[in-house]
Amino acid sequence: MVMASSVSFLGPNYGLQIGNNYGSINAQFLLPDDSGAVNSISTVPFERDPGFIEPGLLLQHVADICSKPAARLALVGPGGIGKSQIAIEHAYRTHHNSPDIWVFWIHASNSARFELSYRMLADEVKIPARIDPNTNIFKLVHDWLQDPKHGSWVLIVDNLDNDDFLRRVPSSGVPLSSFLPRCQHGSVVFTT
Incomplete structure (x- = not known):
């Protein structure tokens, strides 16, 4: 005797088990979305300081x-x-007061940390070309940030105590400083 049956498991992969099955199974598998559609986020790698004492009107001046x-x-x-x-507190306040604004933290103490931060930013916002080993990650992130369809953002470039690596011209023929975006929907805060 041949039994033909069909079973569907509803919801996001809810209850999918396979034992001995002599019929067909219709299953819906939900995979991670890598389409680039991401809600705005904050990549600040530090906790907010609950004991932060505001130095006068400085934070308001930074926000303005x-x-x-x-x-x-x-x-x-x-x-x-x-x-x-101050940059950390500004980042937390910005994201709290305007959750639609992206807040990105870039470590800039040296070229390796700068590149790693750009790679992490590309991963966070799921830029599709980020996985291509031949991609210029700096140009990729720069172009993503320049595109107004991604919304407003704040880029915090922290610990830029020596900007020599930003001014050098690597094999690409363009200094890294040219990949610090400047557009109407973004702002950049440097700490140095």
Whole structure:
């Protein structure tokens, strides 16, 4: 006797088990979406400091400058005075007050960390070409950020104490500094 039957498991892969089966199985498998459609996120790698004491109106001044189109701002001073803490607090406030704004953290203490941060950014926003080993990751991220369809963003370039690596011209023929985007829907905050 031949039995023909069909079983469907509903929901996101809910209850899919296969033992001895003598009929057909119709199953829906939900795979991770890699289409590039991602909600805005924050990639700040540090926890917010609950004991942060605002230095006067400085954070409001940072927010005011960064709210202008194509803004660039540098927090400059000797090590240990709190430049990165100000950037961290600005990032958390920005993402809290405007959850549709992307907040990206770039480590810029050297070229290797800078490149790794760009690669991590490409992974976070799921840029399809990021997996191609021949892709210029700097151009890829730059072009993604320049595209207004991805929305507004803040790029925090932290620990840029020595920008020599940004000014050197590598084999690509273009200095890395040219891949720090400047557009109407984004702002860049440097700590140095």
